[in-house]
Amino acid sequence: MSNMKRWLREHGISYAQLAKQLNQSQPSISQKVNLKTCWQFDDCRRLRDVYGLSSDFVQDLVPYEAVRDHDRDHEEVSV
Numbered sequence: 066m067s068n069m070k071r072w073l074r075e076h077g078i079s080y081a082q083l084a085k086q087l088n089q090s091q092p093s094i095s096q097k098v099n100l101k102t103c104w105q106f107d108d109c110r111r112l113r114d115v116y117g118l119s120s121d122f123v124q125d126l127v128p129y130e131a132v133r134d135h136d137r138d139h140e141e142v143s144v
Contacts, residue, residue, distance in 0.1 A: 068122050068129045069098045087111055100125065 073083065084094040087108060096102040104112075109120035121127045 068125050
């Protein structure tokens with residue numbers, strides 16, 4: 066399973082919602098999430114700006130756990 070597919074499932078974001086956010090069709094997003102088509106530069110930039118996801122993560126160049134570790138490192142601590 067791709068990083069993006071797993072991330073979308075864990076965050077309750079549908080392909081339709083992501084397609085709307087990226088101004089693309091749902092079939093296009095499905096192809097990208099399922100690694101049938103490559104993510105484009107503008108896709109990666111928008112995913113970084115909106116969700117804080119790195120292009121390495123989006124393109125499966127790093128393990129899924131890398132984003133979880135990153136999120137945990139940047140959690141706010143209340144005192």
